Amino acid sequence: MSDKHDFPKTTVKQVVLAVLGGLIAPLLVIVMLVIMVMGIQENHLPDDPQKPNAAVDANIAPVATVEVAAVEEGPHVDKPGEQVVTAVCSACHAAGALGAPKIGDSGAWAPRISQGYETLVQHAIKGIRSMPARGGNPDLTDGEIANAVAYMANKSGASFKAK
Ligand code: HEC
Structure with missing residues (x-):
């Protein structure tokens, strides 16, 4: 039995790959998340910021509106x-x-x-x-x-x- 353990030699190339893999993999995930979030936002934003969103309008519309009938104008004419x-x-x-x-x-x-x-x-x-x-x-x-x-x-x- 030897005291010396036989570890495989780590080459420079392996170190570089490990570092790159460790950095690139999370970076890809972050980029994908950003793209997803932006996609969701695009679907919910109205095309034209000036044009109000119809769905929002319907949701915040008052429950009921009152239309005041026009008051009869002009002099009263007697019915025959x-x-x-x-x-x-x-x-x-x-x-x-x-x-x-x-x-x-x-x-x-x-x-x-x-x-x-x-x-x-x-x-x-x-x-x-x-x-x-x-x-x-x-x-x-x-x-x-x-x-x-x-x-x-x-x-x-x-x-x-x-x-
Ligand atoms: C709820 C029932 C009723 C309605 C509606 C009614 N009348 Fe009469 N009217 C009577 C009765 C009953 C008499 C008889 C009263 C009496 O002489 O005892 C009468 C009598 C009259 C007379 C005669 C009055 C007199 O001096 O002899 C006139 C005019 C008259 N009515 C006009 C009208 C006009 C105009 C209307 C519609 C705007 C009208 N009535 C609606 C019940 C009614």
């Missing part, structure tokens, strides 16, 4: 009698509900017509007995009520001229 009667008055005056004088029933309207147009309009605006003020629709203007009274009464024997 026929329109008011069809929409409001005919609810009672078409069939004679609650004892309302029926449209076209000259007999029922004659004593009322004899009171005069102005009185009928005032009764329709303020209400009389079972007849509700403005036919129950406070949005109707005096002019619209007057139009409706003339329309109904004229269908029932009168010849009023709407105000």
Whole structure:
């Protein structure tokens, strides 16, 4: 047995290769990592920095938006009698509900017509007995009520001229 161990001789060439391998291998890994990270970033960045990313826009968009309806402008124009009667008055005056004088029933309207147009309009605006003020629709203007009274009464024997 010899005290001397028999190590293989390390040549200069082997040392150089070992050093190079030890340096180049981690360097390659770092370069690959950098390329990967840059690739991921490219996929997520918008092409044009000025153009907002649609996906981001959708994510940060408010849950709901309120659109305020345009306020009706210009002077109010009274609806014609026929329109008011069809929409409001005919609810009672078409069939004679609650004892309302029926449209076209000259007999029922004659004593009322004899009171005069102005009185009928005032009764329709303020209400009389079972007849509700403005036919129950406070949005109707005096002019619209007057139009409706003339329309109904004229269908029932009168010849009023709407105000
Ligand atoms: C809820 C039912 C009802 C509606 C809606 C209604 N009326 Fe009447 N109206 C009556 C009744 C009931 C009378 C009879 C009242 C009475 O003389 O006792 C009447 C009577 C009248 C008279 C006669 C008043 C008088 O002096 O004799 C006029 C005019 C009239 N209504 C106009 C209208 C007009 C215009 C509308 C629509 C804007 C309308 N009414 C909507 C129930 C209604």
